[in-house]
Amino acid sequence: MKNVILYGSLSCLLVLAGCSSPSQREKVSGSYDYLKTKQLTDGFEVPTDLQQPLRSNQYDLPILESANEDAEALVGQNMRISSPRLILPLVSGSNVIEGSEDAVVTFDKINDREALDKTIWDKVLGYLEKNNIGVENFDRENNVLTTDWVVSRTEIPADSWYDFTSEFIEESRKFTLSLELAPHGRIASLSNEIVAYIDQDGNSALNSLDAISERSDEVEFLNYIIAEYDFGIRLARSERIAKIRDGFSTELGFNADGDSAYIINAGYNNAWPRLLLVLRKMGFDVIDLDQSSGLLFVAYNGNDDGWFSGLFSDEELPLEKDNYRILVQRSGERTSVTFKDDENISFDIQLVTDLFPIFQEYMASDNLDI
Structure with a gap:
């Protein structure tokens, strides 16, 4: 069963011009003539009656190894220029692990009335239920949860400014959330990993995702959970203040x-x-x-x-x-x-x-x- 969550939707205001697609905005624009440029290897041409100057290789362009396909791919139009997704530690007592390439956020215990791992899982399950996202597997003992399919719809803008029709592409993902609780129970780390992906053509294509896309998907989904966690805390605080203000018998x-x-x-x-x-x-x-x-x-x-x-x-x-x-x-x-x-x-x-x-x-x- 597929459950739908509308995230990452794109809306463009068409004013006398077309609007570029998400994939186009992640690529450099302009001329790619520089890819045809070759480095001079013969040095300077110096008249025979002058002395050849000393040459330094400090500014030589690096030579890409032909065996390194990833390096050859990251040039020209294949170079991604999108800014990296950042984890948003919105919840009081939460923070990110500096230098980590994984989608992970840590939480400090601020509610002594309830175990920290229970608090976090309640917020995660509440977010999934609120957005009609199913749970494929939840191993509470080992603190691991795998979601059902999370379907995103992205709007594709029209080719011309006078075309007001909209088209959408659908992609599906499954995520595994893992919670690591410190022995003292006052600090916990929640990480997110994409474990399955179906592209817009309906093909299973997890292996085709590059590292940037994987991290973007993982961080974006984790940020939605963090935002819901923060909203729940602020709502509870507001309700508590209202009760205190109203008084008690x-x-x-x-x-x-x-x-x-x-x-x-x-x-x-x-x-x-x-x-x-x-x-x-x-x-x-x-x-x-x-x-x-x-x-x-x-x-x-x-x-x-x-x-x-x-x-x-x-x-x-x-x-x-x-x-x-x-x-x-x-x-x-x-x-x-x-x-x-x-x-x-x-x-x-x-x-x-x-x-x-x-x-x-x-x-x-x-x-x-x-």
């Missing part, structure tokens, strides 16, 4: 130690930045914090003087202007917040209850700056 409850606490209906990573905003609005200044341990050291300096504080009361919170501690803990898919004094003693249930209305309102408000 809160309930009275208990933390894992049985102390009175506020239970935020949000995951830890979303509740944490939202809590920092709420504390600022409540009149707390954060002195120190450690998100990995969920501990904040704060100082209460009085309510925010902004207009929003007037919706509750003109009085300040029933707290001394002093230093306090706040413990933030994961509670399944929710998050618990426990207020403590500077001696690490949790607030009693009455004080927690008294503070709850303003904490709940600020946590749910969508008017906080982010």
